[in-house]
Amino acid sequence: MTLTVTDLSMARGGIPVLEGLSFALGAGQALVLRGPNGSGKTTLLRTIAGLQPPLAGRVEAPEDSLVYAGHSDGIKPTLTVAENLTFWAQAFGNSDIAPALAAYSLTPLAERAAGALSAGQKRRLGLARLLVTGRAIWILDEPTVSLDVEAVAMFADAVRAHLGQGGAALIATHIDLGLSEARVLDVAAYRAKPLELDDFDGAFL
Amino acid sequence: MIALLIRDMRLAMRAGGGFGLGLSFFLIVVVLVPFGVGPQAAILSTIAPGILWIGALLACLLSLDRIFALDWEDGSLDLLATSPLPLEGIVAVKSLAHWLTTGLPLVLLAPILGVLLNLPEAGFLWLTLSLALGTPALSVIGTFGAALTVGLKRGGLLLSLLVLPLYVPTLIFGAEMARRGAEGLDTTTPLFLLAGVTCGTIALLPFASAAVLKVNLR
Numbered sequence: 001m002t003l004t005v006t007d008l009s010m011a012r013g014g015i016p017v018l019e020g021l022s023f024a025l026g027a028g029q030a031l032v033l034r035g036p037n038g039s040g041k042t043t044l045l046r047t048i049a050g051l052q053p054p055l056a057g058r059v060e061a062p063e064d065s066l067v068y069a070g071h072s073d074g075i076k077p078t079l080t081v082a083e084n085l086t087f088w089a090q091a092f093g094n095s096d097i098a099p100a101l102a103a104y105s106l107t108p109l110a111e112r113a114a115g116a117l118s119a120g121q122k123r124r125l126g127l128a129r130l131l132v133t134g135r136a137i138w139i140l141d142e143p144t145v146s147l148d149v150e151a152v153a154m155f156a157d158a159v160r161a162h163l164g165q166g167g168a169a170l171i172a173t174h175i176d177l178g179l180s181e182a183r184v185l186d187v188a189a190y191r192a193k194p195l196e197l198d199d200f201d202g203a204f205l
Numbered sequence: 206m207i208a209l210l211i212r213d214m215r216l217a218m219r220a221g222g223g224f225g226l227g228l229s230f231f232l233i234v235v236v237l238v239p240f241g242v243g244p245q246a247a248i249l250s251t252i253a254p255g256i257l258w259i260g261a262l263l264a265c266l267l268s269l270d271r272i273f274a275l276d277w278e279d280g281s282l283d284l285l286a287t288s289p290l291p292l293e294g295i296v297a298v299k300s301l302a303h304w305l306t307t308g309l310p311l312v313l314l315a316p317i318l319g320v321l322l323n324l325p326e327a328g329f330l331w332l333t334l335s336l337a338l339g340t341p342a343l344s345v346i347g348t349f350g351a352a353l354t355v356g357l358k359r360g361g362l363l364l365s366l367l368v369l370p371l372y373v374p375t376l377i378f379g380a381e382m383a384r385r386g387a388e389g390l391d392t393t394t395p396l397f398l399l400a401g402v403t404c405g406t407i408a409l410l411p412f413a414s415a416a417v418l419k420v421n422l423r
Binding site for chain 2: 053072075076079083087088091092
């Protein structure tokens with residue numbers, strides 16, 4: 001189970017942002033992406049998650065091993081916490097949500113409408129979704145936004161437990177998660193040289 | 206897939222889901238027409254099938270932008286697209302959920318509102334049948350339009366302009382079938398054409414919708 005990225009280049013809004021990026025992420029490893037705003041961290045993660053095609057290069061991962069969590073948590077405010085989580089568990093072919101609720105101290109909130117949660121609680125619910133997917137490689141974009149210190153520790157524990165079970169995590173973040181075992185990759189070093197796109201889309205972007 | 210259908214139905218039924226929007230719009234249109242046209246029963250009964258069909262079509266149109274817009278705004282669409290559910294399946298389930306919450310209630314309400322427009326007795330069965338056959342096509346075509354405009358701010362105008370021409374064949378054959386039925390004529394030809402349009406759109410458009418959705422998510 002290895003995520004391999006080879007010589008990857010990608011564009012955002014028709015403009016190349018990163019090029020020549022290569023790394024490998026094996027079982028039990030975590031990689032933290034760093035870089036200033038607009039350096040292409042989100043674009044990289046969306047490309048790896050398969051939401052957009054790369055300009056060049058390859059992303060190789062075992063089938064059905066990736067799960068992506070973006071800036072928004074995809075929470076439906078009129079459903080309860082348990083209903084939100086159950087839906088994602090079923091979408092990924094699982095059913096047990098109790099451990100995920102417990103890992104982020106959401107059990108007392110399970111029957112509350114998700115719209116009534118605070119920003120930090122919503123984020124915890126969004127992160128709990130990762131646990132019910134049963135996927136091995138987590139691709140996380142700024143997972144700790146609006147989390148308090150305790151919740152960040154919960155998240156770090158969850159990541160550590162996931163790595164311990166042979167999982168892997170690719171995390172774009174600005175804060176120190178306290179994951180001493182994680183490697184750090186600064187994407188600023190791979191900034192793409194500005195150039196004109198000559199493909200068909202370019203005329204419309 | 207079933208989980209997604211249940212979730213979408215639940216969201217539509219709960220507060221702010223927009224379940225009643227299309228229905229109440231349909232009700233308002235049909236109630237207002239006799240006031241605008243005048244109380245002559247003969248005129249009303251002539252135009253009844255057409256008015257009921259146009260009302261149902263516009264009511265359907267009104268609820269289209271909710272199909273993907275809400276999921277796009279809260280990020281669920283990205284997460285759904287990266288989930289193991291195939292995008293074609295997601296789109297098909299979304300169309301089905303839209304039909305169950307908008308199309309089917311319209312079909313059931315139409316005969317009741319037919320009374321207000323003095324629809325001839327023979328027409329009730331054919332009106333219901335034509336709507337039951339035609340509204341699935343409205344939902345599937347509408348889902349395609351919603352997929353095309355997902356992510357656009359205030360995409361509702363563009364959505365209506367894109368979808369309305371595609372609705373025309375369904376409207377023509379559907380209203381024709383209801384009219385012929387109401388006048389006691391043979392309805393075979395419009396029935397087959399309407400069924401053909403519906404079957405064709407259901408078979409082909411989910412794939413087109415999934416393809417445009419994939420492009421729009423980039």
